Amino acid sequence: MRDIEFRIKNNKNNWVYFTVFHNGINVKNFKIETLGEWTGLKDKNEVKIFEGDIVKFHINGENNGSTRIGIVGYSKRRGAYMFKDGMLSVLIALNIPSSLCITDPEPNFEVIGNIYENPDLIKE
Numbered sequence: 001m002r003d004i005e006f007r008i009k010n011n012k013n014n015w016v017y018f019t020v021f022h023n024g025i026n027v028k029n030f031k032i033e034t035l036g037e038w039t040g041l042k043d044k045n046e047v048k049i050f051e052g053d054i055v056k057f058h059i060n061g062e063n064n065g066s067t068r069i070g071i072v073g074y075s076k077r078r079g080a081y082m083f084k085d086g087m088l089s090v091l092i093a094l095n096i097p098s099s100l101c102i103t104d105p106e107p108n109f110e111v112i113g114n115i116y117e118n119p120d121l122i123k124e
Helices: none
Strands: 005-010 015-019 030-042 048-050 053-059 066-075 080-084 089-091 109-114
Touching: 048 053, 048 109
Parallel strands: none
Antiparallel strands: 005 015, 005 030, 030 048, 053 066, 053 109, 066 080, 080 089
């Protein structure tokens, strides 16, 4: 079973990480719009991937396919975290059947920022 971990920015603009069992979080000291859950996955550099992260990923292999940049978000319809890039949504849950499901044991995605600190990384 994976840890259920969250991150949120405090009023001093620093990230605070906590689990569902953490006590003492006072919501008044945090920017609630920055709350994001850990997906349970790490990128190719072992960086934890959270909701709201901006991720660079490769479709059909690193050298032969296309490179995309997308935002990590949760899809209620699919019941999975997904990368959303405006044209394509890629499932990142390993147990969801889909031709776009990332099943490579070697991750080909990389966290390059997040929507709160690096909105300029997302192309309109």
